Amino acid sequence: TQLLEQSPQFLSIQEGENLTVYCNSSSVFSSLQWYRQEPGEGPVLLVTVVTGGEVKKLKRLTFQFGDARKDSSLHITAAQPGDTGLYLCAGDPYYGGSQGNLIFGKGTKLSVKP
Amino acid sequence: GAVVSQHPSWVICKSGTSVKIECRSLDFQATTMFWYRQFPKQSLMLMATSNEGSKATYEQGVEKDKFLINHASLTLSTLTVTSAHPEDSSFYICSARETSNTDTQYFGPGTRLTVL
Numbered sequence: 373t374q375l376l377e378q379s380p381q382f383l384s385i386q387e388g389e390n391l392t393v394y395c396n397s398s399s400v401f402s403s404l405q406w407y408r409q410e411p412g413e414g415p416v417l418l419v420t421v422v423t424g425g426e427v428k429k430l431k432r433l434t435f436q437f438g439d440a441r442k443d444s445s446l447h448i449t450a451a452q453p454g455d456t457g458l459y460l461c462a463g464d465p466y467y468g469g470s471q472g473n474l475i476f477g478k479g480t481k482l483s484v485k486p
Numbered sequence: 487g488a489v490v491s492q493h494p495s496w497v498i499c500k501s502g503t504s505v506k507i508e509c510r511s512l513d514f515q516a517t518t519m520f521w522y523r524q525f526p527k528q529s530l531m532l533m534a535t536s537n538e539g540s541k542a543t544y545e546q547g548v549e550k551d552k553f554l555i556n557h558a559s560l561t562l563s564t565l566t567v568t569s570a571h572p573e574d575s576s577f578y579i580c581s582a583r584e585t586s587n588t589d590t591q592y593f594g595p596g597t598r599l600t601v602l
Contacts, residue, residue, distance in 0.1 A: 412596070412598065
């Protein structure tokens with residue numbers, strides 16, 4: 373069974389600080405997605421990374437897919453209270469993307485205090 | 487962007503009744519939809535994979551006779567919780583996999599089910 377270990381599970385920081393969330397696995401994923409979820413709502417897709425070593429930027433968020441496609445990171449620069457939420461990584465475990473049963477990390481609950 | 491809707495957004499029912507939740511892809515076709523369950527402060531747990539025109543594939547430990555899934559069209563999947571009990575109370579979320587872009591799943595807003 374493929375697993376995605378996401379860390380840290382909880383993170384409370386002050387506005388303006390930087391942070392990094394990690395997702396690691398011993399297995400290869402064909403793609404990996406990052407979502408943000410607010411209480412009582414469904415996850416909202418932030419980014420999909422597909423190529424090993426790929427780096428994508430979304431304003432103050434930087435996403436990286438490991439060279440071996442087994443890990444990924446999300447880095448937020450100068451965090452703001454609006455960044456508060458549950459961040460989920462999810463990997464597609466089937467090389468070639470034929471099934472799409474995503475494997476989810478346990479999530480990182482981020483709280484940014486003003 | 488791709489939009490997935492769920493209806494209802496919340497429902498309260500009595501123990502023993504059945505509840506149907508709809509999941510629709512509004513602006514794209516989805517041959518595959520997924521149903522998840524999420525407990526407070528936890529990640530999503532995949533319940534089943536719904537394929538248009540065929541039987542759903544259930545994850546281990548999920549009762550297929552209790553959680554009935556129907557995927558009758560390329561834009562609609564339904565989850566029916568039969569004979570609901572308080573332990574079925576949860577946040578149910580669906581996602582849809584765009585047929586032309588198999589790398590990405592788009593999630594619905596979720597349905598909060600409370601069984602009294």
